[in-house]
Amino acid sequence: MKGLMKKWNELSLVKQIIVGLIIGIILAETIPNQAKPIVIVGSLFVGALKGVAPILVFFLVMSAIAQHKTGHKTNMKSIIILYLLGTFLAGLLAVIASFMFPVKLILATGAENVTAPGGVTEVLKALIxxxxxNPVKALYNANYIGILSWAILLGFALRSAPDSTKTMISNFSDAVSQIVKWVINFAPIGIMGLVFDSIATNGIKSLLSYGHLLVVLIGCMIFVAVVINPLIVFACIRKNPYPLVFKCLKESGITAFFTRSSAANIPVNMSLCEKLGLDKDTYSVSIPLGATINMAGASVTIAVLTLAAVNTLGIQVDIATAIILSVLSAICACGASGVAGGSLLLIPLACSLFGIPNDIAMKVVGVGFIVGVLQDSCETALNSSTDVLFTASAEFAEWRKNGKEIVINK
Structure with missing residues (x-):
């Protein structure tokens, strides 16, 4: 047993996760009833990540700003530009793909009791x-925009505080970071429970009737991940982007795929940024901000499902309206985290651009819930891994300008 544990500990975390994934699939396909209790392990893992993430962001940001040295440059402006550019290009790609491979839907029910936002103004108002x-409410509800705003304000207010106070806040930040590392070590077992639950509960058969839709949705997300994002990264760092792209997908995308929560993946992304040697002052702000506004996957989902509804109803779309949809899907995606239900509930808003009635649009949302087993997993994996990718790209661009070597460990 000791020898087995030693070999297990010698494996990298990603390899351990792959082993857990395989075991989860085997158990779901062979003894789903007997192995059902392991579902609780997956729930505990996601719950622990979601529980620690708000406190981590609050103390990390507050500590970084309180101890920020005057003249120390961060790359937040560049990162935000990359976030917005990536989200818009993802929406534009989804529109082009929907014209090239038009999808028609078998409209589903099941989303009639859900309330969607009434317009872009309502989405942006909720975001603002x-x-x-309230800071306590923001921490309780994992409202990262609110957490960030309070952490930044308190950080600035504490810059003139005694060193002993700053040290105490820094110690709290380090302690929470250590708890995060402990939680992440349980990722292989947690993901085993999550993949078991997903396969045993939903299976694959229920998705087959929406195969064409899933191919377009997931195909767009894969294209963004392996073509569009690498092009953006190359424009920043002027060297082969794929080692960085694949590292982010491997170490952030895999856990995000199974947790299906950008918020739960914030601690994982923080840990990856630390491994990459990035500036803590920057990534402590950019990662939680990315979990809120960097939503390329959500932009794809909104655009593809909206145009699928348009095709189903036989509505003609001109180029100008298609471009407007690209912009609208990007804006809506940035506000998705402020709306209960995420990207799917913003589909009626986009459908209104084409005069599609709300009752029809909500049936499209129903389709989204059906395919959400895969769609939401891929969307979260793309969104979350790109947070690290763009944060690293902006900083590596500065390294390149200053003549510092960019080394990405495998």
Whole structure:
């Protein structure tokens, strides 16, 4: 047993996760009833990540700003530009793909009792109001825009505090970071439980009737991940982008795929940024911000499902309206985290651009819930891994300008 544990500990975390994934699939396909209790392990893992993430962001950001040295440059402006550019290009790709491979839907029910936002103004208002949310409420509800705003304000207010106070806050930050490392070590077991639950509960058969839709949705997300994002990264760092792209997909995308939560993946992304040697002052802000506004996957989902509804109803779309949809899907995607239900509930808003009635649009949302087993997993994997990718790209671009060597460990 000791020899087995030694070999297990010698494996990298990613290899351990792959082993857990394989075991979960085997158990789901062979003894689903007997192995059902392992579902609780997956729930505990996601719950632990979601529980620690808000506190981690709060103390990490507050500590970084309180101890920030005057003249020390961060790359937040470049990162935000990359976030917005990536989200828009993803929406534009989804529109082009929907014209090239038009999808028609078998409209589903099941989303009639869900309330969708009434317009872009409502989405943006909810996003802005989250900035001034009560700090305790923001922490309780994992409202990262609110957490960030309070952490930044307190950080600036504490810059003139005694060194002993700053040290105490830094110690709290280090302690929470250590807890995060402990939680991440349980990722292989947690993912085993998550993949077992997903396969045993939903199976693959229920998705076959929506195969064409899934191919377009997932195909767009894969294209963004392996073509569009690498091009953006290459423009920043002027060297082969794929080692960085694949490292982010491997170490961030895999866990995000199974947790299906950008918020739960924030601790994983913070840990990866630390491995890459990035500036803590920057990534402590950019990662939680990315979990809120960097939503390329959501932009793809909104655009593809909206145009699928358009094709189903036989509505003609001109180029100008298609471009407007690209912009609208990007704006909606940035506000998706402020709306209960995420990207799917913003589909009726996009459908209104084409005069599609709300009752039809909600049936399209119903289709989204059906394919969400795969769609939401791929969407979260793309969104979350890109947070690290663009944060690293912006900093590596500065390294290149300063003549510092960019080394990406495998």
């Amino acid at each position: 109001m989250n900035v001034v949310d």
